[in-house]
Amino acid sequence: MSFTIAIVGRPNVGKSTLFNRLVGKRVALVDDQPGVTRDRREGLARLGDLDFTVVDTAGLEEAPGESLAGRMRAQTEAAMADADGILFMVDARAGLTPADRAFAAAVRKAGKPVVLVANKSEGRAASAGVYEAFGLGLGEPVGISAEHGEGLSDLYDALREALPEATEAAAAVTRAAVAAERAAKAAARDGFTIAEPEAEPAEAPRPVRIAVVGRPNAGKSTLINRLLGADRLLTGPEAGITRDSIAVDLDWNGRRFEIHDTAGMRRKSKIDDRLEKMSVADGLDAIRFAEVVVLLMDATAPFEEQDLRIADLVEREGRALVLALSKWDLAESEAGALARLREQAAFRLPQVAGLPVVAVSGLTGAGLDRLMQAVLDIHAVWNRRVPTHALNRWLDTVLDAHPPPAVAGRRLKLNYITQPKARPPSFVLFCSRADAVPDSYRRYLINGLRDAFDLPGTPIRLTLREKANPYATRATRK
Structure with missing residues (x-):
């Protein structure tokens, strides 16, 4: 049984640094300037024998509800409401501020178990700040250094004390898993076999990973909120609200998806701010790990x-x-407006000819069913494999209709083709003089593959490889 912990506090006290430390990797953006985090980010944390969900939140600030800071605070309050416990973080080096005292009162009103964390407590300069944190009335502060990993054992003890039932259940699950693993290793070492448990029902298909990308203020977060049916992501009229790449889970008509909201991407020459560069880099990583990318364009x-x-x-x-x-x-x-836009897409993006074009509205919810069906359809195409015999029959037909041109007076021979992998569909064509095949003929073959085997909208990789010469290693007879 797992539990959820929300990390809260005023801006720039090290919440995202602690989040990264607990999940074991740098997933949340970290910078010296305050207010980097805006959306809630969830991750699977490990602390000793405790496995739990940790939520990174935006810094708490006093601001009108309709302002950006006010909407960020509403997201943090929603995270506290959903969590089983709260880590309230203060900066031990800066000491307590009026904002810390005001937000400590808000945390107490949440009615959840609270662990007071005094971050940046390494060195003597932070000792006074740690003792000062007693004045918040949230119990004994736990002095840690999220950046250097100090004090995590004390944080573990504080969590066990604050949430005894939830942490004991989580620790028991971990101990059982470790004991089973050790028993299996010992049995394998001693030559024994352990009876396999009864077969469990087949697991559901893995969620389809989607990255939603586009220019700033294209409506990415609004669209995802509409899909989720909740205000999970921060939205507003301001451009560039999203900074981190935030992953959310979605169940749509019985199929699971993992959707990554990303920061708006401007031209590289226009990006001067270091934080924006980090945000765009995070979005590029989301594209690399996605299976389907939804490019959201302003209609x-x-x-x-x-x-x-x-x-x-x-x-x-x-x-x-x-x-x-x-x-x-x-x-x-x-x-006919949509038809004209589809014609433009075919003209401007020939490298992904036939890609699905869907009109949607995050505000009204129009077109969402068509969008998710298009995602499933293109995902199936992206995973498609073509039998080798069908490929070579196609190759014979293509060569009869349009044989490759002769280069430098010598004819090019295309022998056979196969598909070694999908995701995206990738083909290897064995031929003579692979470097002499013109690019125009390569495009002709790729377009032929796309049309013949119904591969619209997906990248196609075609590698030309020279067939091994069986006589190349034989010594020349005199």
Whole structure:
């Protein structure tokens, strides 16, 4: 049985650093400037024999509810409401501030078990701040250094004391798993076999990993909130609200998805801020680990140069691509408008010819069923494998219809083709003089594969490989 812990506190006290320390990897953006984190980020944490869910939150600030800071605070309050316990963090080096005292009162009102954490407590300079934290009335502060990993054993003890039942259940599960693993290793070492447990029902398919990308203020977070049916992600009229790549789980008509919301991507030449560079890098990582990428374009200003650059990046990374036209409720509702945009997509993105183009609106929820079905369809195409015999029959037909050109007076021979892998569909064509095959003929073959085997919208990899010469190693007879 797992439990959930929310890390809260004012800006720049080290919440994201502790989050990264607990999950064991750098997933949350960390910077010296305050207010880096805006959305809630969840991760699987390990502390000793405790496995639990930890939630990184935005810094608490006093602000009007309709402002960006006010909406960030509402997200933090929602995280506290959903959590089983709270880590309230203060900066031991800076000492207590009026904001710490005000937010400590808000944490007490949440009615959840609280562990007071005094971060940055390494060295003598922080001792006074640690003792000062007693004045918050939240119990004995736990002095730690999230950056250097100091004091985590004390944090473990504090968690066990604050949530005795939940932590004991989590520790028991971990101990049982470790004991079973040790028993299996001991049995294998001594030559014994352990009876296999009864077969369990087949697991559900793994969730489809989706990254939603696009220019700033294209409506990515609004669209995902509409899919979830809740205000899970921070939204607003301001451009560039999202900074971290936030993963959320979605169950849509019985199928599981893992959707990554990403920061808006501007042209590289326009990015000067270090934090924006980190946000874009986080979004690029989301693309690399996704299976399907939904490129969200503003329907009122489609096919900007940056949209095409992002689409080309997705193709080069080998990910399945779905083009979604957001804010369709604001676009002109002329007859045939969507058909014309699909024609533009085919003209401007020939490298992913036939990609699905769906009109959606995060505000009204229009087109969401079509979007998710397009994701499933393109995911199936991305995973498609073609039998070798069908490929070689196709190759014979292609060669009869349009044989490769002669280069330097010598004919090119294409012997046979096979598909070694999918995700994306990748083919190897064995031939003579692979480096002499013109690019135009390669494109002809790729387009032929796309049409013949119904592979629309997915990148196709075609590798030309020279067939081994069986006489190459024989010594020349005199």
